Amino acid sequence: MNSNDLTEKYYGYLEQFKELCFALIEGGQAYQAVLLSHELYRFLYPVEPYAGFKHHDPVPFMVDHAAKLNALARTLLETVHGYESDPARQSETTQSRLEIATSDLYSGLWAQFDKETLLVEARKLLERRLPSDLIETHIKGKRVLDMGCGSGRYSIALAALGAAEIVAIDYQAKAYARAAEHAKSLALPLSFQEADILELPFADKSFDFVFSNGVLHHTRDWKTALSEYGRVMKRSGYLYLYASGGFFWTTRAVLREVFARIPQAYAQSVLDMIGMPPNRFIFMDTWYVPVEGHLKRAELEGLMTELGLSFVQVPTQIPYDPGYGLDLGLPGAEAMWGEGEHRYLMER
Numbered sequence: 001m002n003s004n005d006l007t008e009k010y011y012g013y014l015e016q017f018k019e020l021c022f023a024l025i026e027g028g029q030a031y032q033a034v035l036l037s038h039e040l041y042r043f044l045y046p047v048e049p050y051a052g053f054k055h056h057d058p059v060p061f062m063v064d065h066a067a068k069l070n071a072l073a074r075t076l077l078e079t080v081h082g083y084e085s086d087p088a089r090q091s092e093t094t095q096s097r098l099e100i101a102t103s104d105l106y107s108g109l110w111a112q113f114d115k116e117t118l119l120v121e122a123r124k125l126l127e128r129r130l131p132s133d134l135i136e137t138h139i140k141g142k143r144v145l146d147m148g149c150g151s152g153r154y155s156i157a158l159a160a161l162g163a164a165e166i167v168a169i170d171y172q173a174k175a176y177a178r179a180a181e182h183a184k185s186l187a188l189p190l191s192f193q194e195a196d197i198l199e200l201p202f203a204d205k206s207f208d209f210v211f212s213n214g215v216l217h218h219t220r221d222w223k224t225a226l227s228e229y230g231r232v233m234k235r236s237g238y239l240y241l242y243a244s245g246g247f248f249w250t251t252r253a254v255l256r257e258v259f260a261r262i263p264q265a266y267a268q269s270v271l272d273m274i275g276m277p278p279n280r281f282i283f284m285d286t287w288y289v290p291v292e293g294h295l296k297r298a299e300l301e302g303l304m305t306e307l308g309l310s311f312v313q314v315p316t317q318i319p320y321d322p323g324y325g326l327d328l329g330l331p332g333a334e335a336m337w338g339e340g341e342h343r344y345l346m347e348r
């Protein structure tokens with residue numbers, strides 16, 4: 001079978017997978033839908049700890065895997081009888097509540113971060129991700145904005161990397177409350193503030209360096225957020241955003257439809273019962289965040305150019321990043337990971 005046929009086959013199985021999950025949820029077996037989705041999702045990542053594509057071609061593996069999970073779902077539907085009541089459906093999130101719901105979700109997930117994650121791991125991650133000359137010339141001694149700081153883990157890391165002053169903003173203070181305490185006790189040159197990234201309360205070109213990791217695609221309007229990013233950036237910045245295409249991004253979109261029918265606390269308790277560690281929050285993050293945009297490279301780069309920003313892509317450095325398989329040139333990488341991810345260094 002050629003690779004196009006295999007790809008089409010996967011998308012066919014994925015559609016069936018969604019319908020089978022809906023049937024399981026309606027039949028009182030939502031826990032089975034959580035387990036099956038977990039099983040499908042974990043193999044979408046390029047390398048261990050989530051999968052092992054180093055050793056085999058991912059595309060035929062995924063086709064085979066999806067077929068097996070569908071067969072299992074059918075068996076469960078036929079042989080296992082669920083309990084009477086359906087889990088309550090998630091209430092619809094209205095447009096005006098989107099940011100609050102997003103911030104609530106992340107604040108809950110970040111609460112699982114320990115001190116080590118906030119003070120040590122994030123710094124190590126940034127040192128791997130950012131070229132060392134960039135840290136020397138664009139961060140050390142500079143005034144930096146962390147746009148959508150969440151738990152504040154990277155805000156603290158930016159201070160540790162030598163930024164002279166960091167302003168970190170997010171929608172609600174509860175997201176960064178613990179990081180703010182650490183920053184105070186360690187006397188870091190770091191201040192946190194509640195603000196909307198679609199309307200930044202800062203003058204044009206007021207930050208030497210703007211850092212934004214995984215935020216713009218969770219807003220109602222990533223284009224406005226990007227123009228705000230460009231407006232306050234004086235010299236340079238780092239931007240990470242979700243991409244689109246391939247089994248990886250398409251499956252995420254389908255699983256979000258499945259989990260819209262399963263309450264978050266219920267899905268979390270199933271993952272807890274099978275012993276998933278708290279850092280599996282990346283599953284809950286995708287499944288429950290109210291807005292998850294999958295951006296197309298041409299559209300994103302077109303807008304950067306329009307805004308007068310020059311940019312270069314930064315290669316992924318971490319094995320579980322969806323862009324990693326593409327950077328390694330693994331077989332079937334485009335079918336698996338589409339455009340991978342968007343990581344850029346920007347300059348004015």
Ligand SMILES: C[S@@+](CC[C@H](N)C(=O)[O-])C[C@H]1O[C@@H](n2cnc3c(N)ncnc32)[C@H](O)[C@@H]1O
Nearest residue numbers: 103106148149150170171195196197213214215
């Ligand atoms: C995926 S988290 C990323 C957090 C952090 N940058 C990191 O990498 O750990 C996305 C964050 O964006 C924030 N956010 C989303 N929309 C926002 C908005 N319009 N204004 C401010 N923050 C926003 C959310 O509250 C959440 O904390």
